[in-house]
Amino acid sequence: MVDTLSENKSIDGKVLEYIHRHKTGALFKAAVRSGAIISNASHEQLEALTVYASQMGLAFQIKDDLLDIEGDETIIGKPVGSDIKNQKSTYPSVYGLEKAREMAFSAAAEANEALKILVQKGNF
Numbered sequence: 001m002v003d004t005l006s007e008n009k010s011i012d013g014k015v016l017e018y019i020h021r022h023k024t025g026a027l028f029k030a031a032v033r034s035g036a037i038i039s040n041a042s043h044e045q046l047e048a049l050t051v052y053a054s055q056m057g058l059a060f061q062i063k064d065d066l067l068d069i070e071g072d073e074t075i076i077g078k079p080v081g082s083d084i085k086n087q088k089s090t091y092p093s094v095y096g097l098e099k100a101r102e103m104a105f106s107a108a109a110e111a112n113e114a115l116k117i118l119v120q121k122g123n124f
Contacts, residue, residue: 025057055111062104065090
């Protein structure tokens with residue numbers, strides 16, 4: 001709802017992060033946490049996987065915002081430039097391209113760091 005209400009408006013980075021953590025990030029968390037809960041993950045493992053999913057969801061969304069500017073339509077499967085055309089607030093529009101790239105890399109690195117406690121391979 002915040003995403004829809006924010007269209008055609010200038011929003012700050014905190015609102016943008018809120019939108020992505022509660023939209024894309026929530027989908028990632030639901031998928032990852034569900035698998036962890038079904039497989040009887042420990043509290044520590046569940047927490048690590050929650051951080052992983054949250055950060056990967058954020059990295060995914062930032063990269064999606066970047067691809068809307070820099071992507072190749074034939075590869076990404078959607079029109080490039082639609083966020084700008086629709087006046088959507090994105091990480092590149094709020095922070096600039098370079099800072100958005102850094103933020104995506106940082107979120108992905110934090111996601112990978114969270115997984116370091118999972119030293120055993122998963123079992124079916």
